[in-house]
Amino acid sequence: MKEFSDLPIGIIDSGVGGLTVMDELLNRMPNEQFLYIGDDARCPYGNRSPQEVVKFTQELISALNEFGVKMVVIACNTATAFALEHVQPMFNFPIIGVIEPGARTAVKKSVSKQIVVLGTSGTVKSQAYDHAILALSPDACVHGLACPEFVPIVERGVYKLAEADQVVEKTLAPLSSETFDAVILGCTHFPLLSHFIRKHLPAETELITSGSATADTAIHILDELQLHREASTKRISTFYTTGNPAHFALIVKDWLHIADPVVEKLVL
Template sequence: MDNRAIGYLDSGIGGLSVVKQALKQLPDEQVYYIGDTARMPYGPRTSDEVKKFTWQLADFLMEKDIKLLVVACNTATAATLDDLIKYLPIPVVGVIQPGVDAASQVTESNNIGIIATQGTVNSMAYYDGLKKINSDFHVLQLATPTLVKIAEQPEKNELTVNQVVTKVLLPIKASGIDTLVLGCTHFPLLAKFIQEAVGEQVKLVDPGTSTITAVAQILDDFKIRHESTNGQKRNLDKYFTTGDQKTFDLLAENWLQISNLNVQHVSIVGERLISVK
């Protein structure tokens, strides 16, 4: 039994799509989440920048004494996961391999699409992972940074969003894929628009779902699940943002469908992140 929190990090609010799955699959586990909204998006940044920022987020969560870290950002996973696994004294889970595994099991035609940030596309992490499983997979990657910006907007005009998403995904729709990996954790927030744009015949894969399944297995393997006793509820979830607290709060509450979230602002001071009560 281990009642410490699970930590989640992302460049912004996208990782909340992974948290949403965690709240469904692991309702007894406490959540500590940090979104680096002041410096998002990570996609256009250099690998060194992404590594630096990701380590700052990880160190911040480690100071909170988390028991497991979920890198709930595809760009950060591609750039930093191996180092985090090597150097942190706790289990670390990324979102790419679970997404690769899920897509490989879902596709029937072996034609798989990936939409992601430019950084994730450049890393070739999804492409290489899928090809390693089956060299016959035909993998089409498309960088869609516009979708990240749309997902981070607190106010969305559905007609405008639908038009933009449809235009951005025209190459995907024309490609003949049967499976599309939402290779950025922001994209499940736009899932209904993406599904409409590519057609109902295309199966969408949200790596967040299989990521939390992997987390559950690790909790069991390491015997670190939270166990309630005498009906005791788990501790309060905590959310941190380097950006505007009110904007983050609005987006998070809308997506998670939870009111009165405990959201705190975090200041970037030199190489460290400092909580501001």
């Protein structure tokens, strides 16, 4: 099993948002190598049909399979909601998503069990978080809010600018009449806007991201299958994008603090 254990962990996302999950994985799994694919050319997935999302997800995981990976993390909530159950039986390595880990963390941290889910239109419509949360806590109350303008702001790289703050404030305005104590950032792009999101929520609100909980799940699976990589050589993280590699590299540098990331163009 040693040769297989030396393979990288694959990560897919509709764009750069999954880097927020990868950040947790890099910190928590210091010996592992990672191979990331961002489908920027077809981003966002949130307004796509379920059939399209399943097709895109299958294509990205097939590409990872060609490269050679030992596990895949679907670091995209929309793809997790629509495609996870479809693709899991298709490949001979474990595939995990981000919704169940995020739901588990929210249930643990919410006292009132009044939970808001911020997500893409597709994720909110799927009610995947509702089902996951209610399976864990049947008395919980879940309120979904679609935030369709958040992903384009992050993909354009303007997530630190006043423009982003204004969009976040406008989008979260409907929550002013809601009662809640926990908010799930139900899209992996959204943590890049967390400084503005936090600003426009009540101060005591628990802000839940799925990265840490997803890392817990990944580590548990590697433990069970005895697939942890030994630190015999320096680890390497490789990035592919279906969009603009230069633009993608700028966000990798900013978010993951990798000085000179290797970002290549992937043609599907």
